[in-house]
Amino acid sequence: MQGLQASAPASARHAFVTLVTNADYALGAKALVRSIRLTGTQADIVVLHTGAVEAQDLAPLAALGARLVKVDLLPTSDAFNETHARDRLHGRAPFTKGEKPAFHTPLDNFAKLRLWQLEEYESVVFIDADALMLQNCDRLFDYPEFSAAPNVYESLADFHRLNSGVFTARPNHATFERMLSELDQPGAFWRRTDQSFLQHFFPAWHGLPVFDNMLQYVWFNMPDLWDWSSIRILHFQYEKPWQRGHARAEQLAPLIALWDAFASDSAVPDIASLPGPLA
Secondary structure: OOOEEEOOOOOOOEEEEEEEOOHHHHHHHHHHHHHHHOOOOOOEEEEEEOOOOOHHHHHHHHHOOOEEEEEOOOOOOHHHHHHOOHHHHHHHOOOOOOOOOOOOOHHHHHHHHHHHHOOOOOEEEEEOOOEEEOOOOHHHHHOOOOEEEEOOOOOHHHHHOEEEEEEEEOOOHHHHHHHHHHHOOOOOOOOOOHHHHHHHHOOOOEEOOHHHOEEOOHHHHOHHHOOOOOOOEEEOOOOOOOOOOOOOOOOOHHHHHHHHHHHOOOOOOOHHHOOOOOO
16 A cells, blocks of 8 residues: 555454554543543454554553554645645634644644555544544444534534545545645635535535543533433544643643543553533
8 A cells, every 4th residue: 555554464454444643642642542442343443544643642542452554644735735734824824712732733733644544444533643442433434435424513604624634435545545645725814724624525424422522622512412321432533632731721621630540551440331411
């Protein structure tokens, strides 16, 4: 597979896939991979990683049984790369609802499109490395391409936008080639990088329940929507739980404590028994 180097062959027909582009996201991926393992899935867990990630940061993921696949960044033009560089993109389309950490590199996000090259799998589910799986999600492998949850964390008005932190896909090289041809057009600007592009590429996207990609800001913005027994994937958008002392740390303390439990080797709490935001 051009642009991909796998550490081992596939061992299942389906896979949960994440992307690691630096040491911080490798730290996040360790908690994610462990959380997926604890659901009892028989699917492969694939970690796409770029050359910027050191072997020592990938070792904990391999120890948890993840299949490591090294990927190149996409062969985008200099103009595209300049437009989507962190300072340029954030200056043109600033984040106003929360803060992106310093290690967030927008251009790297597009590397997740490489998962369409994983043709050894019938279907895959992509999950951002800053997430936790709290219940078995194998049912998602049967969902059509392209399925994603709405980007809801502030109000119901956001239901028309998808969040690309969790989505379903059918790997296919022809799809990947079409993506490359549409992605890097003259003057292209994808305001929220892969998220904006995927909504453009799949305009008739299928909606997943918000509980398949519960964004952490729902905890304090829309507490009536929060139900631990229903949440299958918890996504730490904006500030990350391994960042100590960030602006939202006090508000999100119970969620950060939960992430800490998965990131360590200790037992994790009974999710359904956790208090809600109004408790």
